[in-house]
Amino acid sequence: MSADDSLARTLLFVIVAVVLVTILLPLVVMIFLMPLTGFGHMGTWNGTTGTGWSWLLPWVVLIGLVLGIGYVLSRTLRASSANRPDPALEELRRAYARGDLSTEEFDERRERLEQSRDRR
Secondary structure (H helix, E strand, C coil): CCCHHHHHHHHHHHHHHHHHHHHHHHHHHHHHHHHHHHHHCCEEEEECCHHHHHHHHHHHHHHHHHHHHHHHHHHHHHHHHCCCHHHHHHHHHHHHHHHHCCCCHHHHCCCHHHHHHCCC
């Protein structure tokens, strides 16, 4: 794991922790404390006919938005790590450029490296 991966994972962890603390924790507290605020039986607020469970819709949308952002972040991190060139192939190319390898040796080693990478 490179330093970039470690930094990206740490950043993702911090973002998720902030989201959990600032958004989801108050939501859970609100759900459990809602009966104490006067939200009564069968969708009433202080005895009047209320809107039922419509107060839950904005929270569902907000949680969906947060989860969507988290999904996009994780996919972006995975894509950035998958697009990096193989360090073994890069070193092989450098050795070939320095003239340490013949064309046949380069081709043979490159094919072996690509086959081993495809097996993973």
